[in-house]
Amino acid sequence: MNAPQKVSEAIAAPVGILAELTHRCPLACPYCSNPVELDAREGELDTETWKRVFSEAAAVGVLHAHLSGGEPASRRDLVEIVKHCHDVGLYTNLITSGVGISEARMRELADAGLDHVQLSIQDAEAESADRIGGYKGGFARKMDVAKWVNEVGIPLTINAVIHRANIARAGRMVEFAVELGARRVEIAHTQYYAWAYLNRKALMPSREQVEKAVAEVEAMRKTYAGKIVIDHVAPDYYARYPKACMGGWAKRTLNVTPHGKALPCHAAETIPGLEFWNVRDHSISDIWFNAPAFNAFRGDDWMVEPCRSCPRKHQDYGGCRCQAMALTGDPRNADPICHLSPHHDKVAAIAATFEEVDANVPAADYVYRTLKTQAPVA
Amino acid sequence: MSEPAAISSDSKPHLPRGMHLKHDATRGEWLLMAPERVLKLNAVAVEILKRCDGKATLGEIVDQLAAAFAADRERIETDVRALLAELAAKRMVDL
Numbered sequence A: 001m002n003a004p005q006k007v008s009e010a011i012a013a014p015v016g017i018l019a020e021l022t023h024r025c026p027l028a029c030p031y032c033s034n035p036v037e038l039d040a041r042e043g044e045l046d047t048e049t050w051k052r053v054f055s056e057a058a059a060v061g062v063l064h065a066h067l068s069g070g071e072p073a074s075r076r077d078l079v080e081i082v083k084h085c086h087d088v089g090l091y092t093n094l095i096t097s098g099v100g101i102s103e104a105r106m107r108e109l110a111d112a113g114l115d116h117v118q119l120s121i122q123d124a125e126a127e128s129a130d131r132i133g134g135y136k137g138g139f140a141r142k143m144d145v146a147k148w149v150n151e152v153g154i155p156l157t158i159n160a161v162i163h164r165a166n167i168a169r170a171g172r173m174v175e176f177a178v179e180l181g182a183r184r185v186e187i188a189h190t191q192y193y194a195w196a197y198l199n200r201k202a203l204m205p206s207r208e209q210v211e212k213a214v215a216e217v218e219a220m221r222k223t224y225a226g227k228i229v230i231d232h233v234a235p236d237y238y239a240r241y242p243k244a245c246m247g248g249w250a251k252r253t254l255n256v257t258p259h260g261k262a263l264p265c266h267a268a269e270t271i272p273g274l275e276f277w278n279v280r281d282h283s284i285s286d287i288w289f290n291a292p293a294f295n296a297f298r299g300d301d302w303m304v305e306p307c308r309s310c311p312r313k314h315q316d317y318g319g320c321r322c323q324a325m326a327l328t329g330d331p332r333n334a335d336p337i338c339h340l341s342p343h344h345d346k347v348a349a350i351a352a353t354f355e356e357v358d359a360n361v362p363a364a365d366y367v368y369r370t371l372k373t374q375a376p377v378a
Numbered sequence B: 001m002s003e004p005a006a007i008s009s010d011s012k013p014h015l016p017r018g019m020h021l022k023h024d025a026t027r028g029e030w031l032l033m034a035p036e037r038v039l040k041l042n043a044v045a046v047e048i049l050k051r052c053d054g055k056a057t058l059g060e061i062v063d064q065l066a067a068a069f070a071a072d073r074e075r076i077e078t079d080v081r082a083l084l085a086e087l088a089a090k091r092m093v094d095l
Helices: A046-062 A078-087 A101-110 A128-135 A137-151 A168-178 A192-200 A208-225 A284-290 A321-328 A344-356 B042-051 B058-068 B073-089
Strands: A014-021 A064-068 A093-097 A116-121 A156-162 A182-190 A227-232 A252-256 B020-024 B030-036 B037-040
Touching: A014 A046, A014 B030, A046 A078, A046 A284, A064 A078, A078 A101, A078 A321, A101 A137, A116 A137, A116 A168, A137 A156, A156 A208, A156 A252, A168 A182, A168 A208, A208 A227, A208 A344, A252 A284, A284 B042, A321 A344, B020 B042, B030 B042, B042 B058, B058 B073
Parallel strands: A014 A064, A014 A252, A064 A093, A093 A116, A116 A156, A156 A182, A182 A227
Antiparallel strands: B020 B030, B030 B037
């Protein structure tokens, strides 16, 4: 079923695979990065297929396996999958809400060879956290899971997505991560794709709030030097140049959805006309080197001006293709975050919506993430 | 880089769980695998980290390297301290 392998020397091996084992999740965070149209349980890849995917990934040079979702613990075969990843030499990272992990299961995961746990928190306060996640008691469960991760000796990262309802505690979340025994903390301001895009009005903080929060977290690098590593993703609306999104399109990592579709990034399906291959039909190696969607924005032949003649084109690769698509209607355009983009005014318009946010006026209700009902159109 | 912290010569550096040295066959190089990070290691760093087993003290590691590579002990000690201080700041080595 696979075409003969044509290994291009120009394409470097992938370093990471993000496996969305399932889109099922007990939480309903309104900024979830999963697509608005979620994959149903029926049609999820089975255990043997996932094992083959990880074996193929390791063989082609992947180093890190990120087991994600949805909530990966919603898969009954999670321990078996972790063990397989470990056996084929992958560094295995579990990205979890913590809900669905008991103390016994944590020990099984540790014995299976799990290397790292990234635990999300929705806020540093229980009531607010449970409201944001749409799951009562979730916060308390996470506190237990953090304790068990420490007990089995696996390094812990705390991940906090920042938005209007918790931005006042952005700095507090760093302290809280230290209290939970984390070695790393990710403070990530919401990126407005997928569910977060639907909920933009309810999630967006004011510019003043953003600036205060960013300064607060940056100041903590000094306070906690050697104690916790802070990874800080600040909003890019005020930047002069775009970020090297994904470290370049199909240059470092690939995603696999619950139903087996291989994507260069989790928002890639928002770009019309791309042909994605499924791991049911193609090996990871075949997908990485030959899938049309992966080759669509490799190199620089696809670029248009101002990127084409730009001296920074191999530094930032023109920024994010999905953002270019969303804001300019053409994924080949420069990411309009760039001040050289002729569409930069679109970003200024978004930045201006921050200015209009009045932090004293209550935010709108969330459209909670759900598999069951069709999400309303924004 | 910032001033290397004063690490005691009696400290027994080791890689905590979740950190490992890996020889990567695909790329033909030594890597330090870390949570969400991969560090490419040069030959000196590999020799140092191979000896960070939680049993050998920093002083013993320097002695071993000086003997193995017939090199100046003081220079080796500077290298070892600089590497360990840098990795400890990233929470990648425990002292």
